[in-house]
Amino acid sequence: MENFETLRQLLDEKKYTAFMRELDKLYPRDAAEFLAGLPLPQQPAVFRMLKKDTAAEIFAELDNDNKERIISALTDSELTQITEELFTDDVVDMLEELPANVVKRVLQSVSPETRATINRFLAYPEDSAGSIMTSEYATLRGDMTVNEAIAHIRKTGYDKETVYTLYVVDGGRKLIGTLELSDLLFGDPDVGISTLIDPNPASVLTTDDRESAAMLIAKYDLLALPVVDSEGRLVGIVTVDDAMDVLENEATEDISKMAAVTPADKPYLKAGVFSIFKKRIPWLLLLMVSATFTGRIILHYENALGMYVILAAFIPMLMDTGGNAGSQASVTVIRSISLGEIEFKNLIPVVWKEIRVSLLCGATLSAAAFIKALFIDRAPVNIALIVCLTILLVVITSKLVGAVLPLLAKLIRLDPAVMASPLITTIVDTLALLIYFGIASAMLGIL
């Protein structure tokens, strides 16, 4: 941040050489932040001063508004230079977000080969491994020696996104195996690389979910993962930095859905009020309307409530405890599904575990509720008994509903995260009231 002061000063004093030297010391991410913080008219001018490769690196880190602004200020030939310099995944990312007229201009600016690649990449479904891969990977032939391979990388590797994992392909671009650059470095120079190749590397198809690509990278501690087409031909790689972003985004999306919010596409502070409203209101409306059941149940037991108003006093506590018990189970199961630890086939062990946990939780809460009702709320013994019996049954029911619903969602290919607290709460509330008034009318002999 302090550097920004120096940079701004150098710029104001028109000391451009010193300015460029200082800017070069920053990470592209920070340089992009600096650029975005400049007065709008100044941005394209500064951007033009940058070296071609630095410019591309910084450009890739800008947000969409800034990208659009820079693009509109660039001449066609400047735009060509930047786009050709960008990695495919960054171009594709950008084109997926920008308005159609800008996309058209960018596509016109590049060479026919680049355009063909970009168009092929744009065709991969959103959320697929193909949509996050890049085409700048380094390949080797299986008959090279270690020395030849190193020489080949020195000559061709400069514009690759990574040369630390190398891909050995045959004449038809079929993936034969992978090789670590360190294996070459520590290998005997004259030995054939075929002895060093990992012949069974993890890989994904272009159409596989991008989350499964990211999870493979996390599981096997990879720096990059090969992406192949249905014929086993290498078409791209996913790098670990993109995998990290995918996992962070997926976690954020899960968390949003668990709180009944449609996942945001912008950081909170940058999102507009109306766009936040639109992501929240459908769920609130849906959940509010589904609370109709609870109202009906209470009205059905109007007489009982008229006679024993104290019954109403325990309604919030019973509903909340049920909701909390259910959320605990559902959120735990949802996260375990996300991390690949649980699938639908684990239903029986999950249910069996939740039955035992809910018996322990239910019994403890039930005892506490009995004592509390009797001594703190000074309720009659029969009411205290009704409350404590209800708690036991509600906790067991809630935990089972909470654990089973996400697994069912997974089975029918719905997102399990939707089955979190808010929906569980609504369902559990209804069940809790039915159990409560059922027990109460039986024990008090009323309807």
Next chain:
Amino acid sequence: MENFETLRQLLDEKKYTAFMRELDKLYPRDAAEFLAGLPLPQQPAVFRMLKKDTAAEIFAELDNDNKERIISALTDSELTQITEELFTDDVVDMLEELPANVVKRVLQSVSPETRATINRFLAYPEDSAGSIMTSEYATLRGDMTVNEAIAHIRKTGYDKETVYTLYVVDGGRKLIGTLELSDLLFGDPDVGISTLIDPNPASVLTTDDRESAAMLIAKYDLLALPVVDSEGRLVGIVTVDDAMDVLENEATEDISKMAAVTPADKPYLKAGVFSIFKKRIPWLLLLMVSATFTGRIILHYENALGMYVILAAFIPMLMDTGGNAGSQASVTVIRSISLGEIEFKNLIPVVWKEIRVSLLCGATLSAAAFIKALFIDRAPVNIALIVCLTILLVVITSKLVGAVLPLLAKLIRLDPAVMASPLITTIVDTLALLIYFGIASAMLGIL
């Protein structure tokens, strides 16, 4: 998985050479899974067959129970070999989890220098960058040429956790800068490396939070991050694979806390029933007891409820809508804090945004609730008016409480995630009832 069949068969037929060749093709993670799946008595025998470095790689991927079992079956000299071969971060991870007698045996098995390193690493606070760093990094001197640097790495780099990022240090081990292996590879062989060094690399202190280390790696797309002591001396590095694990764990912890569960230390399916119970029950008890307020409020308005039982019918809907509206705000703010997008200093813009969003949401819900109360629930107009006015105020209050509490928690260094749905729900329930009965008694002229 299919490979496991082949492996088991080769083992049964005692074709050990072929077995070892097949096992070598697996990722250490998969080999560990295979080993853990073998009958218990067979595990140490198979483990002994492995080459020293393969054994260490696979050992690092085993879970604690399996590690303990293997250790107890190894002789002291075998244990020494494995421990010396492991990376420091893996040894430290392991020692933090194993029982004291096993720790003692492991520490006795290693060389005095290794023991000193391990003890120093064990002293770093849990959750600090020091606790996840490793000491196996590759260093260079600033006066080397590119060729000398490559030769130096070829000679000394073999047992480092990574040689892709290289650390340039002075005579006192002070970090001067970092260098990418690819820069050496593409550099002029006779040029001094000082021209290629990044002199301002991101770094953390040993005592910094491990999450901030992981977030720097994610932000700048790094493969490894240097960790320095308070005098700027390089003492370790954090690698991107560990950063990924940290971010995944932090997300899981946040999600657990948001559902009022103490974060688990084991995957759900492996955790014991009693240990799950212990992580859930304190929160359930706490939240149940704090629901006392809601009961008190309802009893206080006993007369009003006796006269207008229909008021009771709307209690669940009002509470749930408030809880949902509050959760949406709190969970969004909590996640933004976790991702480093929001801090306490953003309180004013956050509050201003939530006021506008909650007005929009509140007005919409309020209108819907009025129509629903009038035409679906067939409530009298005055009751419908009370309900719709309450909804408006409850939604605004809930969203403000939900957004502000996590920021306050952050300010007083509590974990914001604790301020999620369950706690918000309990607070909002109380507020909702106060607002509801306040408006009702004013409009119906009762107390």
